[in-house]
Amino acid sequence: MVRWQRDIGEIRRLLLEIEGGREAFCALPRSSAEAMMLPAEECLPDAEARKLSYHLSLLESAGLAQFSRLSNGNWHVRGLTWSGHELLDNIRREDIWTAVQALHRQMGGFSMEILSDLARDMMRSEAGVLETSGT
Known part of the structure; x- marks a missing residue:
């Protein structure tokens, strides 16, 4: 099967x-x-x-x-495609990927759109931390 x-x-x-x-x-x-x-x-x-x-x-x-x-x-x-590069840029880093996978398992799964959004939000959050610590 x-x-x-x-x-x-x-x-x-x-x-x-x-x-x-x-x-x-x-x-x-x-x-x-x-x-x-x-x-x-x-x-x-x-x-x-x-x-x-x-x-x-x-x-x-x-x-x-x-x-x-x-x-x-x-x-x-x-x-x-452009979308493929965008998704990969969001899930490339191992630490981000590990965190997203953990949420995926915890919730029993979710769409690729949500997966990409979660990874993107994690990247944005980290970028915000980098911006604040650089000033």
């Missing part, structure tokens, strides 16, 4: 990888590669491939990243 749950850690990981220069993702399940008699060494196990493909689809449908998809399971990265 496939669980279609959004994993915020996976979203962040993918955004960071794309920003860092990742050019493509192979989401062809190992069993499919073997059935087509293709090299399967670099293919992901079926569940991991489905999870990757699902999260890449979420990034694309949310307008956070752009891809070109090939029939062989490869997703070629065309880049992050």
Whole structure:
């Protein structure tokens, strides 16, 4: 059974990888590669491939990243969108990310919009502290 749950850690990981220069993702399940008699060494196990493909689809449908998809399971990265960069800028720092994740777990989850807003507010609050201490 496939669980279609959004994993915020996976979203962040993918955004960071794309920003860092990742050019493509192979989401062809190992069993499919073997059935087509293709090299399967670099293919992901079926569940991991489905999870990757699902999260890449979420990034694309949310307008956070752009891809070109090939029939062989490869997703070629065309880049992050403005919104993708904005979200990543809000959740990049480990301390901010850890705090947002803790709230996410405590509340049982919330939307990416709220996640981004919380992280942005934490960054703004810290920037305010920096402004006050610099004067």
